[in-house]
Amino acid sequence: MMKRWLPSPLLSLCLLLMWLLLNQTIEPAHLLLGAVLGIVAPVLARPLQPQGYPRISRPFVLFRLLWLSLIEIVRSCFNVSRIILFRRTEGVNSQFIHIPLDLRDPYGLALLSCLINSTPGTVWVEIVPETHELLLHVFDLHDEQWWIDTIKSHYEQPIIEVFEQPRHSEREKTT
Amino acid sequence: MSIAETLPVWAALPVAFLLVLGGLISLIGALGLLRLGNFYQRIHGPAITVTLGAGCILIASMIYFTATQSRLVIHELLISVFVLMTAPVVAMMIMRAAVYRDLRKEHLADEEKTGTDGAATDA
Helix, strand or coil, rough: CCHHHHCCCHHHHHHHCCCCCCCCCCCCCCCCHHHHHHHHHHHHHHHCCCCCCCCCCCCCHHHHHHHHHHHHHHHHHHHHHHHHHHHCCHHCEEEEEECCCCCCCCHHHHHHHHHHHHCCCEEEEECCCCCCCEEEECCCCCCCHHHHHHHHHHHHHHHHHCHHHHHHHHHHCCC | CCCCCCCCCHHHHHHHHHHHHHHHHHHHHHHHHHHEEECHHHHHHHHHHHHHHHHHHHHHHHHHHHHHHHHCCCCHHHHHHHHHHHHHHHHHHHHHCCCCCCCHHCCCCCCHHHHHHHHHHCC
């Protein structure tokens, strides 16, 4: 019953928050309208989500990941600015690199791509279908292995914990 | 203008600082578009404008309107959320289009070469 009318409580809460922020009020009438929006929109949009809504198993890990990404974004902003302002552009070593991924969950991959693309200096190109490797373009490459390690440990590992936890633990049980 | 003059100092300083910083960062992003050599480098320029540049200006806007209207004004958060949700997708689409274009160009060049080679051997 709960699952049928409230398929994703988090999404409903976000929609309610969005409605209140848009109208800049917490009047009861708008609370009610926002609640209706939060309940109706996910139910109506469910057929558009063949995978179902994502299940987030460890919110704390997710917040920590977003916070660390924010710091990383600010840091890379200054790095990229410095390169643009002070370096000769011929000396910038822009490269494509391959990063083997273990993450399979589509929502996890979407989050990973958003975080990587939001960070200045890296742009996600595509996942090579045969090998499930991520093709990444790095603005100024010094050490390929450092990038691979950073992406895998700082980004991919927490995302696997957040989105793939149930399956992950099952796999551990069977092995 | 009259509203801006009534802004208290504690709000005016961070607002001015953040606006100047955001403007500078956006300028550097635009400069990147101008200075960098090829397409794959240029795509990294606007990323700093979208994240830190827009972020600074939106925080300045929040402080300014919160101070002048004496109530919490934070609906700028929505702008940052939507910018952060859409900009990466756009960057990825443009990047993929560029890679596809280059691959096709390479492919066409290869085909042309083998085509003329074939004609040469025929002759």
